[in-house]
Amino acid sequence: MSTSDTLKGVVVGCGLGGSSFIKGLHQMDGFELVGAADASPDALQRVKDQTGCTQLYTDYRQCFSELKPDIVCVHTYPPTHHEVVQEAVKYAPKGMITDKPLGDTVAHGREIVDVLKAARIPVQVPHGHALxxxxxxxxxxxxxxxxxxxxxxxxxxxxxxxxxxxxxxxxxxxxxxxxxxxxxxxxxxxxxxxxxxxxxxxxxxxxxxxxxxxxxxxxxxxxxxxxxxxxxxxxxxxxxxxxxxxxxxxxxxxxxxxxxxxxxxxxxxxxVPDYQQDKLKYLTILAEQIRSGKPDYTNIEASLQALEIVCATYPASKCQCKIHLPWDDAEIAGLTPDDPFWPGMPYDGVGGGRDGKTYRKYT
Ligand SMILES: NC(=O)c1ccc[n+]([C@@H]2O[C@H](COP(=O)([O-])OP(=O)(O)OC[C@H]3O[C@@H](n4cnc5c(N)ncnc54)[C@H](O)[C@@H]3O)[C@@H](O)[C@H]2O)c1
CATH class of the missing domain: 3.30.360.10 (Dihydrodipicolinate Reductase; domain 2)
Incomplete structure (x- = not known):
């Protein structure tokens, strides 16, 4: 039953990732699923069939502006997470769930962390396995x-x-x-x-x-x-x-x-641990932070660091190099795969390089 303390939530992106939070907002005490947004009418129909929710939108902007939810859960594809979060923040939600990976790039992930921290909005990234x-x-x-x-x-x-x-x-x-x-x-x-x-x-x-x-x-x-x-x-x-x-x-x-x-x-x-919990505990943690007025960004900062590692793997593979962290936009942008130094080929003595027989960083 909805009370004045009930946190009213919407889910954007109602596929596999969003389904847990549709269920959580619908079933957990202290929460209410007031609406959902998805570009696919079929996905919205599934939400209606499963929960009876009727405030369904193919445009998440309209969803935010009409419902002004307390909690926004973002489960679209990674390249769109930052756009949805930026839009949601305009309506001052009390808390957010933003799914992993925070973005398709470190810049997009950082944008999400920065905008939520600046607005002091509590947020959780549902890395369920950590719980x-x-x-x-x-x-x-x-x-x-x-x-x-x-x-x-x-x-x-x-x-x-x-x-x-x-x-x-x-x-x-x-x-x-x-x-x-x-x-x-x-x-x-x-x-x-x-x-x-x-x-x-x-x-x-x-x-x-x-x-x-x-x-x-x-x-x-x-x-x-x-x-x-x-x-x-x-x-x-x-x-x-x-x-x-x-x-x-x-x-x-x-x-x-x-x-x-x-x-x-x-x-x-x-x-075998003697307790049970799953990723919906992130909703409980979020609610605690909303009610205490004390956002804790440990989880999303760790998620951003994980995104830095993820995003470093691709240029590291492409350019045959190791990438140092923390992430440096200029360093990564300057990487080029043009001149590979293929290991396993005879060294012809030209083109510079390091004599591995004399170099010692660690002894
Ligand atoms: N935390 C977890 O354990 C977990 C599990 C599964 C998926 N995910 C994450 O959830 C996100 C979505 O993956 P999925 O597996 O749910 O995919 P999915 O294809 O099952 O669902 C994505 C839904 O988002 C909708 N969508 C996409 N772009 C949209 C937009 N701009 N506006 C409105 N709706 C849009 C699609 O129509 C689709 O219904 C990804 O970031 C994925 O990594 C997280």
Whole structure:
């Protein structure tokens, strides 16, 4: 039942990503789904069938101006997120959900962060896996030192790519590393199948490799044909420390658990967290921030850092280079794939370069 405290929300983009928040606003106490916008009349019809909501718009601008919602949830394709957010902010919502990736470019992602922070509007990016109990508990155990010092994170993920799902795993990595920032990123992508997803061209097979300032390695295998060699089905997140290993994932029989191996558990041991939550907790967190008047931008800042890593992978792959973070627009714009220095070919002594036998950055 709607009360004066009820937060009235609309969803823009009523496909897979928007469906959870349509359900959340419709069913959760303290929220009300007052309208929805989607360019597709079929998508709007599905919202009507599922929720009975009748304030349906093919133009989100009209939706905002007529309904003036408290909460706007943006689940269109990445290249449009910034336009929808900019438009929504004109109507001063109390809070926003903006789906991942924040944008198709770092500039668009930064635009969203900047405009929401300037207006002090609380926002959450629904990186649902960061709230998955097994993943959340695993992160706390790494922070607590239960596997010693974190050395390597290895992610394997089939059927998805760096931009669509990889950003979830990178967002988790940014949170896991806390104040140890990602220093540089390398990547190899191949596009043999010309794969596209969510309105973006993506790699068919991809390997992302990164190093943090403290030397933690991140290795992420994504793509249509990645064979995940794990008990966690279609996605495995392995955190390897100096004194143990923790692994969680999204598929297989263990998907609600994590495995830990350390001094206390000499063989891999399954732990099942004793609580439940899913990505709709982001609505609860948002409501808490709206009611307290204290926006916390940790989640969206981590999402922006993850977008920087994602957006660095493509030029890194194209230009055969590593890209240092934080993101530098001028440096990235100046990259050129023109003159590749192909490893594995004889060195002919011309064209400069570095003598690797004498160079020592670390000893
Ligand atoms: N957080 C998550 O776990 C999660 C899960 C799935 C998708 N997503 C994200 O949701 C976004 C959409 O992906 P999807 O899988 O829902 O795609 P989808 O194709 O299922 O749905 C997208 C919907 O947006 C509508 N749309 C697109 N542009 C629009 C515009 N300018 N105005 C109004 N409507 C518009 C389309 O008509 C479509 O109905 C992407 O950013 C994706 O990464 C997030």
């Amino acid at each position: 998955k109990p097994a993943a959340e508990e695993a992160m706390h155990r790494v922070w607590a030192g239960d596997i010693g010092a974190l050395r390597t994170v290895e992610i394997q993920c089939v059927n998805w790519d760096i931009m669509s799902a990889g950003i979830h795993w990178l967002h988790y990595l940014v949170l896991l590393l806390r104040d140890d920032l990602v220093d540089w990123v390398m990547c190899a992508t191949e596009s043999s199948a010309k794969t596209y997803r969510d309105g973006m061209r993506v790699g068919t097979t991809e390997i992302t490799y990164l190093q943090s300032k403290a030397g933690v390695r991140g290795i992420m295998h994504t793509g249509d044909e990645v064979l995940v060699n794990s008990d966690f089905g279609n996605m495995s997140y392995r955190m390897i420390g100096s004194h143990g290993v923790i692994e969680w994932g999204t598929g297989g029989a263990l998907q609600n658990s994590y495995l830990i191996q350390n001094a206390e558990h000499p063989t891999p041991t399954e732990i």
